Amino acid sequence: MKGQRTLLIFGALPPARSGTADYLEEQMQDFASRWNVVVVVGDEAKVRSRSDCMVLNYSSFKKRRGEFQDAARLIHLANNPFHAHAYLEAKNPGAVLLLHEFSMHHLLTETTLAYGDNQGYLNELVACGPEGELVSGLRAQGLWSGIEQFLFPAIESRLRIASGVIGHSKWILDRVDSVAPDTPTVHIPHHFSSSNNLDRHSCRKLLGMKDGELAVVSLGFVTPAKCIEQVVSALAAIRSEVPPFKFWIFGEMRHPTSVRQAIKKHDMTDVVIEKGYTPLSTFEAAIEASDLVVNLRYPTVGETSGTMTRAMGSGKPVVVFRYGSFAEPPPSAVIGVPLDTFSSLGLSDACKKAMVSSTFREAVGLKAKHWASAVTPSESVHRQSRFLSRCLLPSRGAG
Template structure:
């Protein structure tokens, strides 16, 4: 269907930006600049102008990063538009927020989500949590898709580890480094691919040095396109140590290549296709890695699980169709 998709002006590779780009279908993008979800006055005014410029009764999907922190901007326009908000991550769940800031964002998000006609989450677990936390009658689920990909050849089948995630506190690279230090006797190398928050990346590098892992754990920076494909192709195991996720698209991207996965906080993306460990638990993650390194039978079982899950994954066309259904059923 024809409608509008209000998205942040971001060129940083992330699951959210990929979802928005791939799932928008025929929706017309409305790009708004600003430091979302806590924009300055100029960004607020820019969003207000963008919404004011949309025709009465138009179907409008808003990225939650833009909408949820500014209900006072969104709510007046929600009365004349048919609106839905796509929540990639509840604002207060971002790791490291000052408690007062988190509480204010949480309250703003609740007001915004109650002002619009529909709320969309990217996975069943996230939808249930969002509905319960904010007292919403219903949250629609429209999961990310994944592109078919050839099986990753890997290296020796054991030692090449890959983590694809922004180097921020929520993604748990500090937990990953602590876990890797506990299995330092195994012959592994780990490439960490993703944009880097400077202060946190410096802390992770310090931990790498402190544990004597220089040269074994590398913070590669962001990769896209064929370079990211090459990183997946060279991996034997994908590891994600997130403290919180709403879906975890890198997991399905790995599984689409038949790559085994050990991950935290991604039950919907992982399904039965890998080993799940508790978020923030370096000891549990190290134990899973130790199984991987020391048991050929466990490695074979994990590869088989990945291949089974690979066959269950849905294409991006299903995501586009799901969003279109939500918008088509908004109030007349």
């Protein structure tokens, strides 16, 4: 729009199967009212024309970079392939980074070692810190457990050259401050976008949930960090002590073997229902239909749980491990479980308390809704825009 400054947003948009794409989509209308927006997506994405912004893939943007020398840049960083181009762009100084999580090491692996680029992997880690060469060398020798990708985030070099960093959690910003103390930061919690007048009974009917049967749900892409096997074990232990229930898993499972082994081991094949990837409309229906949401993370890199925000904002009780960024909601707004990955006893007790008492679930849900719905998409964009205007210089660097 004439008279507005151009804002380049590097990230993902639907139909990318990522909560970060939904996050940006829900803010686009408000961004377009404040900025002349150009969204830059990855080369794997099909570019679709829009009325509220220009959309370019990254290759096209690089050819036209000279046209945007005076544009502000907002780069969404998330540890998934839809943000590989954003991770690359963040090597150019002067942008504001929005961190959906703190570690990009999994993404670095997928964009270097997965293509045989050992030198590129080494160079990135060395740029991040003095231990980078050691980490790369040990991995090359096969001395690797996987936990290293959580301990060495592969993001430090980008934080030090950014004009500013936006974090959804204080946990993330504490870590930013420890490695880039001179980089301005701001805490803007994940927004809550309310669903359109969903009816619980209709949603349950749509999903095939039976009357008189509790719906315990897990939401979002299934990774080992979601601890689904532990949830299955915990629910199996209390099965005879709680009302009838089903455990619904709404989310894509790329490596389902360990989860299915746990289901079989604990004789839960008649209780666990895998729904796989679902579109946002079905996802929101699942939240509305649920009685209890289980949202565990271990290990964590401060990842933003958009699913947790959606569930809490919808007034649903959510079970979490109380550590990392998941320790930030008020104790009364979540069903907190002390971190314990060796025993399911605490998790069983927490789930049982919620499943036997609708009064308890409703009380937690009310507190959750009050806390999670404090920031709307419009308010988030307002805060982001204010921060961008305060700390951004014209776009610099070349790629």
